[in-house]
């Protein structure tokens with residue numbers, strides 16, 4: 001039996017009684033690329049670059065293509081609030097979330113933090129742009145993510161650049177926005193930052209982001225090729241952490257390719273608006 005876990009802009013995600021350690025991720029209707037394309041992009045374009053940049057491969061969520069029957073698709077469709085792609089394939093991923101019976105979860109924007117009475121802490125957030133935008137003014141004070149949040153009038157829960165330079169302090173600042181008991185904030189920030197650092201998660205992400213997009217969306221030299229798609233995917237992936245006692249398991253997930261033909265105009269407009277509106281200053 002399936003249970004609805006989450007609905008995103010491009011995917012609908014379920015857990016199944018048969019395999020609680022995994023999630024099944026279906027594409028929403030009218031989504032191109034397919035699950036098979038997403039799988040190929042993750043495993044052939046993104047993962048090799050992150051591994052070459054030194055990431056611990058155990059921190060990358062393990063994807064598999066799962067053939068699905070018409071009955072399973074119908075079951076998923078009945079539970080889904082939005083239409084699903086008519087397909088014979090879905091992505092099977094490790095389940096990175098913890099939903100214990102007494103788990104309290106608070107979501108702010110695209111970040112969530114949960115905890116149980118026994119002190120298990122679950123964190124999910126997007127590391128976003130870990131280096132300055134190559135098109136930002138030289139004297140930029142704010143990073144791309146903070147500048148965008150300022151422009152949109154959204155709260156700044158964490159700064160990706162500070163996450164890279166001062167991970168424990170920035171995670172403490174981030175966790176303070178949630179209803180986590182005070183005594184667990186420091187412990188969770190310490191465990192999570194240690195796990196991120198020992199697996200070289202942020203170092204590898206920032207290296208791939210800068211190697212794959214050295215000039216920025218506004219530069220004539222920038223080509224809308226696979227490398228650029230990898231840069232944009234690694235700027236929008238999700239980092240999950242599950243802290244139990246001294247142990248912290250971290251997983252990076254959600255490396256969907258974005259279609260530059262569809263998104264280039266939006267990315268260019270965003271960058272121009274950030275610059276002309278002085279949001280970097």
Ligand SMILES: O=P(O)(O)O[C@@H]1[C@@H](OP(=O)(O)O)[C@H](OP(=O)(O)O)[C@H](O)[C@H](OP(=O)(O)O)[C@H]1OP(=O)(O)O
Pocket residue numbers: 009010109110126148232235236258263
């Ligand atoms: O533009 P950004 O940086 O806000 O990122 C978008 C995300 O917003 P957020 O992480 O909440 O700030 C946005 O996330 P939400 O839908 O807001 O959860 C999407 O991930 C979007 O990608 P796509 O259009 O679905 O391929 C993301 O668009 P891309 O810019 O990564 O293409």
Ligand SMILES: Nc1ncnc2c1ncn2[C@@H]1O[C@H](COP(=O)(O)OP(=O)(O)OP(=O)(O)O)[C@@H](O)[C@H]1O
Pocket residue numbers: 005006007008009010011012013023025061093094095096097110238253254256
């Ligand atoms: N591997 C996973 N383990 C646990 N939960 C997951 C996993 N993948 C996705 N989810 C849950 O499902 C939700 C939607 O999935 P996902 O982020 O993959 O969709 P999306 O369409 O890529 O979203 P976005 O709008 O950010 O692009 C997530 O917010 C998360 O709650």
